[in-house]
Amino acid sequence: MVLSPADKTNIKTTWDKLGGHAGEYGGEALERTFTSFPTTKTYFPHFDLSPGSAQVKAHGKKVADALTTAVAHMDDLPKALSALSDLHAYKLRVDPVNFKLLSHCLLVTLACHHPAEFTPAVHASLDKFFSTVSTVLTSKYR
Amino acid sequence: MSLTKAERTVILSMWDKISAQADAIGTEALERLFASYPQTKTYFPHLDLRPGSAHLRVHGAKVVAALGDAVKSIDNIAGALAKLSELHAYILRVDPVNFKLLSHCLLVTVASHFPADFTADAHTAWDKFLSIVSCVLTEKYR
Numbered sequence A: 001m002v003l004s005p006a007d008k009t010n011i012k013t014t015w016d017k018l019g020g021h022a023g024e025y026g027g028e029a030l031e032r033t034f035t036s037f038p039t040t041k042t043y044f045p046h047f048d049l050s051p052g053s054a055q056v057k058a059h060g061k062k063v064a065d066a067l068t069t070a071v072a073h074m075d076d077l078p079k080a081l082s083a084l085s086d087l088h089a090y091k092l093r094v095d096p097v098n099f100k101l102l103s104h105c106l107l108v109t110l111a112c113h114h115p116a117e118f119t120p121a122v123h124a125s126l127d128k129f130f131s132t133v134s135t136v137l138t139s140k141y142r
Numbered sequence B: 001m002s003l004t005k006a007e008r009t010v011i012l013s014m015w016d017k018i019s020a021q022a023d024a025i026g027t028e029a030l031e032r033l034f035a036s037y038p039q040t041k042t043y044f045p046h047l048d049l050r051p052g053s054a055h056l057r058v059h060g061a062k063v064v065a066a067l068g069d070a071v072k073s074i075d076n077i078a079g080a081l082a083k084l085s086e087l088h089a090y091i092l093r094v095d096p097v098n099f100k101l102l103s104h105c106l107l108v109t110v111a112s113h114f115p116a117d118f119t120a121d122a123h124t125a126w127d128k129f130l131s132i133v134s135c136v137l138t139e140k141y142r
Helices: A005-017 A022-036 A038-043 A054-072 A074-080 A082-092 A097-113 A120-137 B005-020 B022-036 B038-043 B054-072 B082-092 B097-113 B120-138
Strands: none
Touching (some): A005 A054, A005 A074, A022 A038, A022 A054, A022 A097, A038 A097, A054 A074, A054 A120, A074 A082, A074 A120, A082 A120, B005 B097, B005 B120, B022 B038, B022 B054, B022 B097, B038 B097, B054 B120, B082 B120, B097 B120
């Protein structure tokens, strides 16, 4: 699966429109993930996962910042995300299934906050983008 | 994800044994697939899928032959399966979930035919190989 030029345009345009709220959306996506898919909480025994938790908000910002980096380097994601890829492979070892769950929640969050932008074509591009990032983050597992 | 040298060696060394029983293995893998996961039958309304059917044997042989092509070009599976990739993307459109099911059935079949060879390392090598083949066959979907 390759991101077409149209995909890249959709992704960049949409990400720019987030207007600095990306961190907030990251936190919301995580909250949605933990609520809808409680099994995902097992990766965060060291966090306070109650609604409104500062740790979840901070972690959401981390996730969003990584995605912002990815958006800026769509032509070379493996290199741009190499350190994160190592982290997931050798330390975190998040089961690949969970990347789909978080991606879904990111899409839902974006759709909620930017309904006008979230056309079917943009939805598809963002879904491909999150899939591609997920693949990079799980590429060194074995 | 890519195959290590050791994994390539395992696959190449087992391939002769497997291809000597290509028809039997391909047929059995498909039989297992349709028995354990009946929803996969929906892709074959035009075939007689009863155990022992000639259609099953022919199709099973095709599947194993394609895997053989991938084994022969193990350093460039995408190149070897380019046409099959397009077939799956534009015509067959098999939901990617099903590739995991068929891969599982192939592994079970190979394990049951060659238990001495199917060590944990060999199992890993074959699972990675079939994952790579599945990726190649679904990469042009969108």
